[in-house]
Amino acid sequence: MTVPVIVESMAAHQEAMEKTIVSLQEAINARRFGELASMCETFELEMAAKGLEKPSDWPYALHLLGHIYISDLNGARFLWKRVPSAVKQGQPELVAAWKIGQCLWTYDYAGVHEAFKGYSWSPAVQQIVAAIKDEYSKKNMILLSTAYSTISVTDAAKFLGLTESETIKSTTQNGWTLDSSSNMLTAVPMVTATAQKLDSSKLQDLTEYVFSLEH
Missing domain, CATH: 1.25.40 (Serine Threonine Protein Phosphatase 5, Tetratricopeptide repeat)
Incomplete structure (x- = not known):
């Protein structure tokens, strides 16, 4: 050559x-x-x-x-x-x-949130990571509202990857109610035009995850 x-x-x-x-x-x-x-x-x-x-x-x-x-x-x-x-x-x-x-x-929910913030992303990559994080949070909110009628603020925060104050703000903006005396949230099933079809395996994974948080 x-x-x-x-x-x-x-x-x-x-x-x-x-x-x-x-x-x-x-x-x-x-x-x-x-x-x-x-x-x-x-x-x-x-x-x-x-x-x-x-x-x-x-x-x-x-x-x-x-x-x-x-x-x-x-x-x-x-x-x-x-x-x-x-x-x-x-x-x-x-x-x-x-x-x-x-x-x-x-389905390592806590791990996903840690992975989002576990690296100092370059500017271009940061934009798509932020978009993925936003979509993931929206899907998880839908999933949580479908799987549970009530859940503690602490457990919801861990699942959503938010602080407790951010969790209260985000959920109440979506129609959930907070019992401040017990720190429990009452969920309202979220329905959107593009809502994903939730299969039983995802609901089971979520149930097991939240159960592990409580024990």
């Missing part, structure tokens, strides 16, 4: 990466987080078609979190498995992003 060919290949890699980063940043700025995973996969296919390998600084964290945002945990797992070991060792932000996926996969 001659030097000019090597230089041309490096230039192609750089051009592809710049295109990827610019497009991903535009999607993030527009809060089109649901497009990130498919965009990364499209760029991967384009690079493969040109005979180019993904560079070591490929935005794996954004790619993985893109899958998590659309609740594609299988996609996130498969991406994690195919990431080279050297890249995992060199990208702590990717490892931190995967921690979120791991906890979601195992």
